[in-house]
Every structure is written in structure tokens, then in C-alpha cells.
Amino acid sequence: xxxxxxxxxxxxxxxxxxxxxxxxxxxxxxxxxxxxxxxxxxxxxxxxxxxxxxxxxxxxxxxxxxxxxxxxxxxxxxxxxxxxxxxxxxxxxxxxxxxxxxxxxxxxxxxxxxxxxxxxxxxxxxxxxxxxxxxxxxxxxxxxxxxxxxxxxxxxxxxxxxxxxxxxxxxxxxxxxxxxxxxxxxxxxxxxxxxxxxxxxxxxxxxxxxxxxxxxxxxxxxxxxxxxxxxxxxxxxxxxxxxxxxxxx
Amino acid sequence: xxxxxxxxxxxxxxxxxxxxxxxxxxxxxxxxxxxxxxxxxxxxxxxxxxxxxxxxxxxxxxxxxxxxxxxxxxxxxxxxxxxxxxxxxxxxxxxxxxxxxxxxxxxxxxxxxxxxxxxxxxxxxxxxxxxxxxxxxxxxxxxxxxxxxxxxxxxxxxxxxxxxxxxxxxxxxxxxxxxxxxxxxxxxxxxxxxxxxxxxxxxxxxxxxxxxxxxxxxxxxxxxxxxxxxxxxxxxxxxxxxxxxxxxxxxxxxxxxxxxxxxxxxxxxxxxxxxxxx
Numbered sequence: 001x002x003x004x005x006x007x008x009x010x011x012x013x014x015x016x017x018x019x020x021x022x023x024x025x026x027x028x029x030x031x032x033x034x035x036x037x038x039x040x041x042x043x044x045x046x047x048x049x050x051x052x053x054x055x056x057x058x059x060x061x062x063x064x065x066x067x068x069x070x071x072x073x074x075x076x077x078x079x080x081x082x083x084x085x086x087x088x089x090x091x092x093x094x095x096x097x098x099x100x101x102x103x104x105x106x107x108x109x110x111x112x113x114x115x116x117x118x119x120x121x122x123x124x125x126x127x128x129x130x131x132x133x134x135x136x137x138x139x140x141x142x143x144x145x146x147x148x149x150x151x152x153x154x155x156x157x158x159x160x161x162x163x164x165x166x167x168x169x170x171x172x173x174x175x176x177x178x179x180x181x182x183x184x185x186x187x188x189x190x191x192x193x194x195x196x197x198x199x200x201x202x203x204x205x206x207x208x209x210x211x212x213x214x215x216x217x218x219x220x221x222x223x224x225x226x227x228x229x230x231x232x233x234x235x236x237x238x239x240x241x242x243x244x245x246x247x248x249x
Numbered sequence: 250x251x252x253x254x255x256x257x258x259x260x261x262x263x264x265x266x267x268x269x270x271x272x273x274x275x276x277x278x279x280x281x282x283x284x285x286x287x288x289x290x291x292x293x294x295x296x297x298x299x300x301x302x303x304x305x306x307x308x309x310x311x312x313x314x315x316x317x318x319x320x321x322x323x324x325x326x327x328x329x330x331x332x333x334x335x336x337x338x339x340x341x342x343x344x345x346x347x348x349x350x351x352x353x354x355x356x357x358x359x360x361x362x363x364x365x366x367x368x369x370x371x372x373x374x375x376x377x378x379x380x381x382x383x384x385x386x387x388x389x390x391x392x393x394x395x396x397x398x399x400x401x402x403x404x405x406x407x408x409x410x411x412x413x414x415x416x417x418x419x420x421x422x423x424x425x426x427x428x429x430x431x432x433x434x435x436x437x438x439x440x441x442x443x444x445x446x447x448x449x450x451x452x453x454x455x456x457x458x459x460x461x462x463x464x465x466x467x468x469x470x471x472x473x474x475x476x477x478x479x480x481x482x483x484x485x486x487x488x489x490x491x492x493x494x495x496x497x498x499x500x501x502x503x504x505x506x507x508x509x510x511x512x513x514x515x516x517x518x519x520x521x522x523x524x525x526x527x
Binding site: 053056058080082087089094095105106109110158159 | 343409410411412413414415416417418419420421422425429430433434
């Protein structure tokens with residue numbers, strides 16, 4: 001199967017600060033890929049480059065080849081790129097709107113107007129995010145009334161509503177308790193049938209549980225990228241082994 | 250040891266006294282206005298036109314309406330410009346231009362209001378060859394623009410960056426993000442700031458003296474000299490008639506009541522109790 005995403009020789013700068021050094025990797029379609037590494041290693045920056053969220057930051061500059069299904073992502077219209085590559089953030093960020101309007105937001109932005117199909121699509125997205133049964137009677141209440149874990153699943157539902165081909169998750173469980181975390185991990189398994197998922201995580205057990213492939217970042221370099229069991233059982237590089245066995249970081 | 254305690258006590262007393270003095274000034278003004286104003290305040294003051302000098306009775310209905318008219322026109326002209334400029338500063342401005350705009354706005358905010366009045370006289374009254382509500386509203390708009398701009402910027406900046414990223418990540422354009430997520434999230438704050446800004450210029454006298462001027466009668470439309478409460482207070486207070494002095498007190502009370510109402514309304518808008526979303 002051809003790679004969903006292919007990154008070659010990506011270098012990233014914040015002003016004079018060289019954050020990513022010559023990163024190259026290929027992400028297979030309809031699988032979960034985890035990115036691990038200590039804080040400040042550049043894994044979140046790498047993730048944000050994949051839907052060009054870095055462009056909201058002044059002085060941020062990415063050079064290299066980024067291909068989505070063979071198309072040059074840096075040359076693409078940024079709005080159409082983000083419609084294909086969705087993102088879920090570390091801290092849940094529902095809009096100050098109702099649950100329904102949160103999920104419908106991406107659809108409305110994309111020009112959906114008919115209320116009937118909108119409602120259908122909102123329901124489907126909430127079901128896929130395993131949230132429907134918990135919120136179906138309060139769709140028009142404020143999203144802020146939900147718990148932290150529910151808010152994060154709402155943000156996933158919101159991202160799913162526009163049918164992204166790739167979903168980027170930036171430490172989506174770091175603020176959640178183990179039960180909410182388990183729900184989101186379960187969800188990732190079911191999303192794989194339509195979506196390519198990339199997750200940045202500090203939790204190595206989580207990477208081991210959910211991901212087929214894992215990449216290890218250190219000081220802005222991709223040290224090692226391989227099948228998850230290889231990374232965790234017989235890593236090729238000394239740095240990787242040190243990190244996953246907890247000898248540093 | 251004793252010395253330290255003494256200094257502590259003295260400073261406590263001194264700062265407390267100054268705080269008390271500040272509050273008492275407000276209550277003193279309020280009490281004074283209530284005392285003198287309420288004695289001349291009557292239904293006819295609110296509903297009748299001024300009487301000719303020397304004749305007792307009459308009211309300031311035209312000035313109350315005139316102030317309303319001026320503020321409406323000011324809100325229509327100044328607030329949208331200030332609001333959009335504030336949106337630009339908070340959301341779109343890049344490079345050094347926003348810093349220039351911000352600094353200029355602060356300067357504009359500090360320009361004495363009488364100077365703004367002269368300016369409005371030169372650009373509106375002189376070419377049109379007569380005083381008008383429009384000229385007064387132009388002067389007040391110039392004052393309201395920097396206030397609205399800075400409060401809009403301040404409240405939109407307080408909207409978390411994560412909300413903007415959330416909308417952008419769903420494929421919303423920057424303008425769409427601003428219009429459908431950022432502005433609604435900061436709207437209550439912006440509205441509060443705007444109400445307070447308009448209330449602040451509501452009491453301005455100097456910019457109106459030679460722009461909207463005054464009028465003893467009703468003025469129709471936007472093109473005639475128009476009475477307003479602050480200018481009426483000024484004219485009546487410096488007149489030699491006791492009856493006019495009393496009416497000036499009543500007008501002061503009405504003006505203060507309008508501003509306090511606006512203040513309370515602004516606080517209610519900002520209070521979390523009436524907000525369903527946050």
C-alpha cells in the first residue's frame with residue numbers, strides 16, 4: 001500500500017532556533033503511528049507541521065518535502081489541506097457553543113446548509129466518537145457543561161465530522177483520567193478503518209497499546225522509526241533503548 | 250519593635266483614609282446632585298421644552314432627546330470603526346504597523362476634547378455653514394473610536410489561542426475563525442467596553458459647544474443645532490436665573506442617572522450569572 005504521508009528532509013526553524021533537523025519518515029495509511037520522546041524534542045512541532053498549524057506562529061519556517069498521497073502539502077491551499085488533515089489538541093478546546101454547533105462547525109464552514117443532513121452527520125460523528133449515548137438528550141446545551149473526557153471526545157467528533165483522511169492527535173489524553181483515556185484509545189482502534197492516525201504521547205504504554213508504528217524523537221531529530229514492537233523490544237539505537245527503559249528523559 | 254508596629258499602623262490608616270476619601274467624593278457628588286436635582290426634577294422637566302428666560306417652569310425634553318440622538322449617531326459611526334480596528338489589531342496585524350496604530354490611538358485618546366471639538370468644527374460645521382447634530386456626533390465619534398478599539402483588542406486577545414487553532418484545524422479561513430469563534434467568545438467583554446466608552450463621551454461638553462451647539466426647541470433630523478444635556482447644564486449654570494440653576498441641577502441628575510444605568514448594564518452583561526456559555 002502506498003504511504004499516506006511522506007516527509008523528506010524536513011527542517012524547521014523558529015526564528016534562529018533550529019527545532020527539527022532533517023526529519024524523514026513515511027506514514028502508512030489506516031494505521032496508528034505514535035511519536036514519542038522527551039519534552040521539547042520537536043514531536044509536537046512535527047505534528048503541527050503536518051496540517052501547517054505552525055503557520056499561525058510568527059517566524060516559524062518549515063523547509064522540506066511533505067507529501068499527502070503524493071501531493072505537495074506546502075504548496076496546497078492551506079484551508080483545503082486542513083480539511084483533509086484534522087487535529088485534536090492537548091487541551092480540549094470546544095467552542096463556546098452548543099454540543100450540536102461544535103460538531104456542525106466544520107461542516108458549516110465547508111458550506112453545508114441543509115439542516116436535515118447536518119443533523120444526520122452530527123449524529124454519525126458523535127457515534128463514531130462514542131459520545132452519542134451520553135449527549136443525545138442535551139445536544140443544544142453548552143459544550144462547557146461536559147466533563148473533561150467528554151469534551152475531548154467532542155473535539156474528536158468535531159474533527160471527524162468533516163471526514164478527514166488523516167487525524168493528528170497532540171497528547172490527547174494528557175489531561176484525562178485513566179477511564180477517559182481508555183475510551184479514547186478504544187476509539188482510535190475503531191477510527192483506523194477510515195482514517196490514518198498520528199498520535200504524540202508522553203505515555204509509552206499508550207504508544208505500545210495503540211500504535212502499529214512508533215517514532216522516537218530526541219533533540220529535534222528522528223532517532224528511530226519502526227514497527228512498535230521493534231521499538232519497544234529490540235530498538236536498533238542506544239538512545240531509544242535508554243529512553244524506553246527510563247534511563248533518562 | 251514598637252516603631253515597626255507604629256509605622257505599620259500609620260500606613261494602614263493613611264492608605265485606608267485615602268481609599269475612604271475616594272469613595273466619599275463619589276457619594277458626596279451623588280448626594281449633592283440628588284439633594285439639589287431631585288427638588289427641581291419633575292415630570293414636566295422630562296417632557297416639556299425650555300421656557301423663555303424669566304418665565305418659570307418648562308423642561309429639557311429636547312436636550313434629553315438630543316443627547317440620545319447624538320449618542321445613537323456616535324454609536325453608529327464611531328463604534329463600528331473602533332471595533333473593526335480593534336479586530337485588526339488583535340487578529341490580523343503583523344509587523345510594525347499595529348504598534349503605530351496602537352500608539353496613535355493612545356495619543357488620540359489623550360487629545361483634549363475641546364481640540365477635537367475645534368477639529369469637528371473645521372471639517373463639518375464650517376463647510377456646512379451651520380451647527381448640527383451630525384457635527385457633534387463626529388466629534389464624539391472621534392473620541393469613542395480609540396476607546397472602542399483598545400477595549401475590543403484587549404478582550405479579543407484574552408480569547409484562548411486554542412480556540413483559534415481549533416477552528417483553523419477544521420478548515421475555517423482566518424476571517425471565518427475570527428467571525429464565528431473569536432468574536433462570539435469575546436463578545437460580552439467587547440460589548441461592556443463599548444457601553445462604558447459611549448457612556449464616557451455622553452457627558453462630554455467641550456466637543457459639543459461649537460459643533461451641535463444648543464437649541465431651545467426641538468430639532469428635526471441630523472442637520473440642525475441640537476440641544477444636549479451637558480451643554481444645557483453649562484448654559485443654565487452660568488445664567489443669572491435661579492430657576493435655570495435649579496434646572497441645571499436636575500439635568501445633572503438625569504445625566505448621571507443615564508451614566509450609572511449604563512455602568513450597571515455593562516456590569517450585568519459581564520457578570521457570569523447571565524452567561525450561559527462560560
